[in-house]
Amino acid sequence: MADELGRKWDRCLADTALKTATGVGIGIVFSVLFFKRRTWPVSFGSGLGLGMGYSNCQHDFRSPYLIHGHVVKDQ
Amino acid sequence: MLRVCLRGVKATAQKSSGRIRLTNVQQCRVYTTGESSGASRVVAAGLLTVTGGIGGTIIYAKWDHKFRAAVEKNVPYSEWLLGLALGPASQDAGLPIRKQMESIQPPSMMEKQMRTSKAKSEKKLKETTEPALSQPTQNIQAEASAEATQIISAISEVQSIPAPCDTEPAAAAAAVLQETESAGAAEPLRERSAEEVAARLAQQNQDEKDIIASLSARLDDSLASSAKATLQAIGAQEAALQAITQHTHKLKEAMETEGPTEEKSTQWKDLEAALADRTTSVNVAKTALVKANEALDSLKSVIDKSRGLKITAARPLILAAEENLHKMVVDLDKVVSKVQSAESEAKIVAQYTELVNEAKQQFQREVSSLTPEIQANWKGLTGKLSTDDLNALIAHAHRRIDQLNRELAEQRVRGQIHMEAALEQQRAEDQKALDKAVGTATQHVKEEARLEQERKLADLREVIEAEMRTQLRRQAAAHTDHVRDVLKVQEQELRAEAEQELSSKLLEQETRYRQLTQEQLDDFTLDMNAAYARLKGVEEAIDSHVEAEEEARKAHRLWLSVEALTYTLKTASAESPSMPLEDAAEAVRASCVDSDFALALTSALPEESLKRGVYSEASLRARFNSLRSLARRVALIDESHNTLYQYFLSYVQAALLFEKQQEVPPTQLRSEDLDPFKLLSYASYCLEHGDLELAAKLVNQLRGEARRVVEDWLTEARLTLETRQVISLLSAYANAVGLGTTQAP
Numbered sequence: 001m002a003d004e005l006g007r008k009w010d011r012c013l014a015d016t017a018l019k020t021a022t023g024v025g026i027g028i029v030f031s032v033l034f035f036k037r038r039t040w041p042v043s044f045g046s047g048l049g050l051g052m053g054y055s056n057c058q059h060d061f062r063s064p065y066l067i068h069g070h071v072v073k074d075q
Numbered sequence: 076m077l078r079v080c081l082r083g084v085k086a087t088a089q090k091s092s093g094r095i096r097l098t099n100v101q102q103c104r105v106y107t108t109g110e111s112s113g114a115s116r117v118v119a120a121g122l123l124t125v126t127g128g129i130g131g132t133i134i135y136a137k138w139d140h141k142f143r144a145a146v147e148k149n150v151p152y153s154e155w156l157l158g159l160a161l162g163p164a165s166q167d168a169g170l171p172i173r174k175q176m177e178s179i180q181p182p183s184m185m186e187k188q189m190r191t192s193k194a195k196s197e198k199k200l201k202e203t204t205e206p207a208l209s210q211p212t213q214n215i216q217a218e219a220s221a222e223a224t225q226i227i228s229a230i231s232e233v234q235s236i237p238a239p240c241d242t243e244p245a246a247a248a249a250a251v252l253q254e255t256e257s258a259g260a261a262e263p264l265r266e267r268s269a270e271e272v273a274a275r276l277a278q279q280n281q282d283e284k285d286i287i288a289s290l291s292a293r294l295d296d297s298l299a300s301s302a303k304a305t306l307q308a309i310g311a312q313e314a315a316l317q318a319i320t321q322h323t324h325k326l327k328e329a330m331e332t333e334g335p336t337e338e339k340s341t342q343w344k345d346l347e348a349a350l351a352d353r354t355t356s357v358n359v360a361k362t363a364l365v366k367a368n369e370a371l372d373s374l375k376s377v378i379d380k381s382r383g384l385k386i387t388a389a390r391p392l393i394l395a396a397e398e399n400l401h402k403m404v405v406d407l408d409k410v411v412s413k414v415q416s417a418e419s420e421a422k423i424v425a426q427y428t429e430l431v432n433e434a435k436q437q438f439q440r441e442v443s444s445l446t447p448e449i450q451a452n453w454k455g456l457t458g459k460l461s462t463d464d465l466n467a468l469i470a471h472a473h474r475r476i477d478q479l480n481r482e483l484a485e486q487r488v489r490g491q492i493h494m495e496a497a498l499e500q501q502r503a504e505d506q507k508a509l510d511k512a513v514g515t516a517t518q519h520v521k522e523e524a525r526l527e528q529e530r531k532l533a534d535l536r537e538v539i540e541a542e543m544r545t546q547l548r549r550q551a552a553a554h555t556d557h558v559r560d561v562l563k564v565q566e567q568e569l570r571a572e573a574e575q576e577l578s579s580k581l582l583e584q585e586t587r588y589r590q591l592t593q594e595q596l597d598d599f600t601l602d603m604n605a606a607y608a609r610l611k612g613v614e615e616a617i618d619s620h621v622e623a624e625e626e627a628r629k630a631h632r633l634w635l636s637v638e639a640l641t642y643t644l645k646t647a648s649a650e651s652p653s654m655p656l657e658d659a660a661e662a663v664r665a666s667c668v669d670s671d672f673a674l675a676l677t678s679a680l681p682e683e684s685l686k687r688g689v690y691s692e693a694s695l696r697a698r699f700n701s702l703r704s705l706a707r708r709v710a711l712i713d714e715s716h717n718t719l720y721q722y723f724l725s726y727v728q729a730a731l732l733f734e735k736q737q738e739v740p741p742t743q744l745r746s747e748d749l750d751p752f753k754l755l756s757y758a759s760y761c762l763e764h765g766d767l768e769l770a771a772k773l774v775n776q777l778r779g780e781a782r783r784v785v786e787d788w789l790t791e792a793r794l795t796l797e798t799r800q801v802i803s804l805l806s807a808y809a810n811a812v813g814l815g816t817t818q819a820p
Contacts, residue, residue, distance in 0.1 A: 002705050002784055058719050064783060065714045 008060055016053025023049025133160045140164065287392070290381045294396045297377045301370035305403040308360070308367035312410040315360035318353040319417040323424045325349045330428050353421075360414065367407055374400050390533045394526065401522045408515050412508075419504060423497075441475075627816035632666040633673065634809040639663075640802055647691035656798070657685045663805065670812075676805050684798040690791050696762045699770070702788055703755050704729075706781040710751040713779025737763055740773060751781050768796055 027045025035041050059066075136143035136157055143164060147154040157164075326349075329342045378396050640659040647653035660677050667673035683689075711725035732752060740757035741748065748754070754773050761770035771792040774785055 002702055002787070005705060005709065005784065054719060058717075061712075061719070061722065062717050065717055 012053075012057035012060055015056055016050065019053040019056075020046055020049035023047070023052075129156075133157065137161050286384065290384065291392050293377055294374075294381060294392055297370075297374040298396055298399055301367070301374040301400065301403060304363070304367040304370035305407055308363035309406055309410050311356070311360040311363035312407075312414050315353070315356040316410070316414050316417050318349070318356035319414065319421050322346070322349040322353040323417070323421045326421075326424050326428055330424075330431055357414075357418075364407070364411065367403075371400060371404060371407075390529075390536070394529050394533060397529070398526055401519070401526060404522075405519050408519070412512060412515070415508070419508075423501075623816060626812070629666070629669075630809065630812040630816045633663070633670075634806075634813050636663040636666040637802070637805045637809040641806060644689065644691075644799065644802065647689060647694070649691075649694055649697070651694075652690045653688035655684075655686055655688050656680065660685060670808075673805060673808060676801055676808070679797075680801050681794055681797050683794055689795045689798045692765070692767055692795065695767065695788065695792055695795065698788055698791075699758070699762055699774075702785050703759065705784050706751060706755060706777065707732075709780040709784060712781070717780070740769065744776070749776055749778075751777055767792060771796060 023045035024042060025045070027042035027048075030045070031038055031041040132146060133156075136146055137160075143157060143161075147157060147164075325342070325346045329339070329346050374396065378393055378400065381393050636659070640656065640663055643654050643656050643659045645653075660680055664674065664677050667677070707729040708726055709722070711721055711728060734752040735756050737760035738753065738756040739760055748757070754776050758770040758773040761767070761773065771789060774789055774792070777785060
């Protein structure tokens, strides 16, 4: 149980880095292809990537506390 | 008023503001004046309202008293003010009710008073009978009449007071009986026996009879004496009457007849004799009368005395005596009146004779003065006288006749006058006599009426006496009935009591006998039981010896197996758990097949420990130390706070917060001790000092992510603790069993 936290952190950081990089890349691509080499797609993409990574990370840390509800239909 | 105030304030404010706007220099003065006029108006209005309120209150209080009372109650000093204005409260409302109550009370109170007064009077009567009875026996007649009155009154009392009536007649009857007691009655409620009462009554009757006898004797004596005296007096009076009439007759005769001298002289002699007779007889009559009066007076006194004694039976005697007395008095008076009339007639005749004598003497004197030589006896001188003398005599005679005629006429006139005077005198005397006669007649009539009344009273008294006797007889009959009933009831009660007593005594005796027999039986059974028990005890001792030996062997085996189990715990190394406890537990189970407690305990060993083994305390301690830092790092994270930012904050907190490495945990955890850092330091301390249980408890207080982090460690710690507890219990049990079975040499 104590190791879980460490593992989570590893996953989280890796995931975030990956996503950010991916975002940056896609941003560059888009910037080059569609937006005349503006910087905003890059920052947008990086932000997108960071955000996704952050969200995933948070979700991962929250997962033990999340309650999953099921809709019960009256038969 | 409020509005006025407000208006005033507004006006003031407006004015003041207006003034400020217009003039700044004269601000202050105008300010004050405007304000003062407004304020004065406000004050005036306020005063007016207050006075109006007070006046209205006073007027309404005058009209409505309840309002006034309410105001007085609620507002202090208002009663002073209202009293000043209206005068003291009339309190009309309270009085009629009180009067009604009072008027209602008196009738009831009066009734009670009447009843109490009646009871009191009854009591007083009864009380007075007792002191009355203490007088000497000469007042037995008083007693008798008092008896009668009190019996009558007691009967009347009983009828008028309804409630405590059942015992009253008995009490009254008892009181009646009491009243017949004589002077020596010290305890008034003690009832005399019938014989005593009869004796008393007989005594009373005897005494009465004696007195009556003496009284009648006395009365008879006095009657006889008075009768004799009266008869004597009457006789004397009659004789006197006779003498007087005789005398008057003779006197008349002497006056009228002009017989010869010898006859006259004899007549005069007779007359004198008659006179002497008359005087003597009159004297005799007088003395006799006096004696008779004396006798009558004595009789009267005797009668009065006897009447004073108040014996009812003597009354007819008294009455008869009185009647006799009255008759005698009447007769005496009649005779006396007769005598008096005769005397008056005699007086008249005497007067007449006197007059005649006087005339005769006058004539004689005249004749002798005229013819001195002619002697008294001039009738014999007819032949001796001359013609001159005869003529002179005739002339004298004529003159004398004239003179006599004149005198006669004069005398007639005078006689008329005298007649009238005499008539008047006679009339007066007649009147006097009439009055006297009327007086005596009225007296006689009165006396007769009184006697009649007395006779009637005596009759009535007899009748009443008879009636009272019948009532008394009835009372006595009722009393005997009541006494009979009471005696019957008493007899029944006493019989019941006696029977009850007898039965209770019998019961007692029976129970005592039964008790004794039972005791004997009990003793015998006790002895038998004791002997049997001893035999049984001996047998059991022998059996128990055998058993004890068996038990001892088993206990040894158990103990050995438990020791083995304890040893397996020690096989845990620093990082790895101990050996699985399965075999040792099996061995324990085998060695304690008949002990449910041990079996239960062995089954209570957790599965994990059996399969896998338990960690040692040292390994747990080491693990905890590493866990501690992790727990510190996630101290702020729980269900609600679990964003990454919270994680960041938690990490910062862990980096910046320093707590004691080990801290002594308090005996009671307070709310501020539930801080994870504190808890961890407490737990460290406990672990360092070997108290895994307390450390586990403290760690159990962690919440949130920190809790999740240390969950594994906690379960391991629990496992170890459980296993250790079970094993310690088993060893304790084995020790106990072993100790129990070991026998001292």
